Amino acid sequence: xxxxxxxxxxxxxxxxxxxxxxxxxxxxxxxxxxxxxxxxxxxxxxxxxxxxxxxxxxxxxxxxxxxxxxxxxxxxxxxxxxxxxxxxxxxxxxxxxxxxxxxxxxxxxxxxxxxxxxxxxxxxxxxxxxxxxxxxxxxxxxxxxxxxxxxxxxxxxxxxxxxxxxxxxxxxxxxxxxxxxxxxxxxxxxxxxxxxxxxxxxxxxxxxxxxxxxxxxxxxxxxxxxxxxxxxxxxxxxxxxxxxxxxxxxxxxxxxxxxxxxxxxxxxxxxxxxxxxxxxxxxxxxxxxxxxxxxxxxxxxxxxxxxxxxxxxxxxxxxxxxxxxxxxxxxxxxxxxxxxxxxxxxxxxxxxxxxxxxxxxxxxxxxxxxxxxxxxxxxxxxxxxxxxxxxxxxxxxxxxxxxxxxxxxxxxxxxxxxxxxxxxxxxxxxxxxxxxxxxxxxxxxxxxxxxxxxxxxxxxxxx
Amino acid sequence: xxxxxxxxxxxxxxxxxxxxxxxxxxxxxxxxxxxxxxxxxxxxxxxxxxxxxxxxxxxxxxxxxxxxxxxxxxxxxxxxxxxxxxxxxxxxxxxxxxxxxxxxxxxxxxxxxxxxxxxxxxxxxxxxxxxxxxxxxxxxx
Numbered sequence: 001x002x003x004x005x006x007x008x009x010x011x012x013x014x015x016x017x018x019x020x021x022x023x024x025x026x027x028x029x030x031x032x033x034x035x036x037x038x039x040x041x042x043x044x045x046x047x048x049x050x051x052x053x054x055x056x057x058x059x060x061x062x063x064x065x066x067x068x069x070x071x072x073x074x075x076x077x078x079x080x081x082x083x084x085x086x087x088x089x090x091x092x093x094x095x096x097x098x099x100x101x102x103x104x105x106x107x108x109x110x111x112x113x114x115x116x117x118x119x120x121x122x123x124x125x126x127x128x129x130x131x132x133x134x135x136x137x138x139x140x141x142x143x144x145x146x147x148x149x150x151x152x153x154x155x156x157x158x159x160x161x162x163x164x165x166x167x168x169x170x171x172x173x174x175x176x177x178x179x180x181x182x183x184x185x186x187x188x189x190x191x192x193x194x195x196x197x198x199x200x201x202x203x204x205x206x207x208x209x210x211x212x213x214x215x216x217x218x219x220x221x222x223x224x225x226x227x228x229x230x231x232x233x234x235x236x237x238x239x240x241x242x243x244x245x246x247x248x249x250x251x252x253x254x255x256x257x258x259x260x261x262x263x264x265x266x267x268x269x270x271x272x273x274x275x276x277x278x279x280x281x282x283x284x285x286x287x288x289x290x291x292x293x294x295x296x297x298x299x300x301x302x303x304x305x306x307x308x309x310x311x312x313x314x315x316x317x318x319x320x321x322x323x324x325x326x327x328x329x330x331x332x333x334x335x336x337x338x339x340x341x342x343x344x345x346x347x348x349x350x351x352x353x354x355x356x357x358x359x360x361x362x363x364x365x366x367x368x369x370x371x372x373x374x375x376x377x378x379x380x381x382x383x384x385x386x387x388x389x390x391x392x393x394x395x396x397x398x399x400x401x402x403x404x405x406x407x408x409x410x411x412x413x414x415x416x417x418x419x420x421x422x423x424x425x426x427x428x429x430x431x432x433x434x435x436x437x438x439x440x441x442x443x444x445x446x447x448x449x450x451x452x453x454x455x456x457x458x459x460x461x462x463x
Numbered sequence: 464x465x466x467x468x469x470x471x472x473x474x475x476x477x478x479x480x481x482x483x484x485x486x487x488x489x490x491x492x493x494x495x496x497x498x499x500x501x502x503x504x505x506x507x508x509x510x511x512x513x514x515x516x517x518x519x520x521x522x523x524x525x526x527x528x529x530x531x532x533x534x535x536x537x538x539x540x541x542x543x544x545x546x547x548x549x550x551x552x553x554x555x556x557x558x559x560x561x562x563x564x565x566x567x568x569x570x571x572x573x574x575x576x577x578x579x580x581x582x583x584x585x586x587x588x589x590x591x592x593x594x595x596x597x598x599x600x601x602x603x604x
Contacts, residue, residue, distance in 0.1 A: 112497050150490040152582040
């Protein structure tokens with residue numbers, strides 16, 4: 001079994017299925033400002049101890065002093081370790097004196113002197129400026145790889161490599177692991193992703209994983225994937241009370257525990273109030289319930305519920321009702337999922353309302369990924385036996401029929417689909433509700449009226 | 464380091480235990496020389512299995528450290544050849560390789576096995592264990 005070292009960055013060990021394989025060479029690549037040096041120093045300080053010395057070699061990109069000053073702004077940077085278990089050396093200075101041909105020899109000198117268990121060369125790519133030809137480049141890097149693989153040490157080569165260089169530069173051939181840190185910029189919005197481009201002798205979670213740079217360093221949010229195991233079959237189906245008077249009666253077998261219901265409707269049709277009913281009802285029944293919203297912060301949501309005449313303060317203070325807010329401005333959907341499932345698993349949450357999917361979709365870099373994400377999310381809710389209500393906004397104002405009411409096939413993935421709309425009755429605008437789909441149950445297919453008052457929402461049956 | 468002053472299976476003139484290392488990777492050679500000499504041993508090198516066999520017959524080192532993947536005669540065949548010859552069978556063999564071949568090394572008669580890459584603490588501890596074994600054997604004769 002491959003021995004691994006912990007990266008010390010939240011989520012990265014999970015992406016790498018346990019950590020970075022020990023005694024290997026990792027290339028940490030990415031655009032300027034993508035967070036490579038932060039991650040490298042985070043790994044360095046996390047692992048450094050008198051028994052596990054770390055050697056950090058700077059080259060020609062930035063002076064040594066800048067590395068130390070930069071690292072000092074993060075909580076993982078422990079100044080007391082510098083010179084004790086984390087050693088900085090200026091490799092650039094050494095090879096300027098003796099020539100790039102002596103790179104392997106100089107690194108071996110340093111291996112002998114410090115006996116490091118982790119070694120970083122930052123920036124490795126900057127050394128290419130001293131390599132005059134392709135043959136020269138291959139020889140020098142081959143010699144370095146030979147030196148690094150001779151000693152029991154996990155090495156990291158850091159550089160501003162563009163994706164096209166992966167097939168061209170020899171360090172990618174000698175690397176056992178390649179981690180690519182990317183910045184995705186659309187208009188004024190920026191998102192960061194990490195992808196494992198290569199890993200030998202180990203597995204990893206494929207795809208792009210969102211990450212954030214925080215005061216504690218890099219935090220990675222592993223991409224949510226469909227669970228590898230199916231939800232446990234439960235012969236006895238348990239019904240869930242949605243708390244929306246009149247709605248549950250429209251479904252013969254009721255809404256199942258562990259199912260996901262999509263509430264689709266135009267703006268103002270009552271989606272949010274239905275989601276609030278749903279989680280409040282859970283909390284009243286002693287089921288821990290969570291409302292995830294992107295528009296109103298928890299204080300605003302509490303005020304909305306208070307205005308409905310609901311006494312939710314006790315439910316919130318007792319932990320039965322949790323209001324989770326994510327700003328849609330810099331949101332990354334895998335970050336939201338990581339935080340959501342963190343809370344679900346930590347607090348045994350049984351109900352979740354997500355209001356709305358539109359805000360999540362806006363944070364997605366591509367439509368297929370959004371559809372995959374929602375599918376995986378629904379499957380995980382089923383595995384965790386969490387009953388979920390999600391809302392999505394429809395552009396058409398009046399009542400619709402048909403199954404694919406949403407563009408990304410989300411309605412197909414959900415167990416139940418409830419469509420809200422408006423009807424005009426002479427001069428009066430009336431809200432409507434119709435169940436279009438229930439999985440494993442029959443339902444009342446007729447359109448009914450959704451009445452919203454100062455005390456909440458009620459479905460009134462058509463005569 | 465010269466080899467003229469050696470006597471069969473004994474210490475060098477400066478009382479250091481002699482170790483013959485069969486290794487073709489210059490980086491590993493350099494690290495092995497440094498750590499073994501630091502630990503008080505005298506170190507000689509051979510780049511391939513055949514020359515190692517000749518040098519072992521000539522130098523009579525107390526310990527031979529061999530990579531399996533060396534030219535001319537692989538480390539395991541070298542070990543078998545040494546153990547089959549009464550003149551060299553007393554040399555303790557440490558197979559130190561990138562190849563996970565502990566069982567094969569022991570079958571070939573090796574006295575110890577270590578996997579690369581080099582961990583100086585493990586290497587020195589293993590060599591020290593072998594040296595104690597040599598001394599114990601000499602003491603009981």
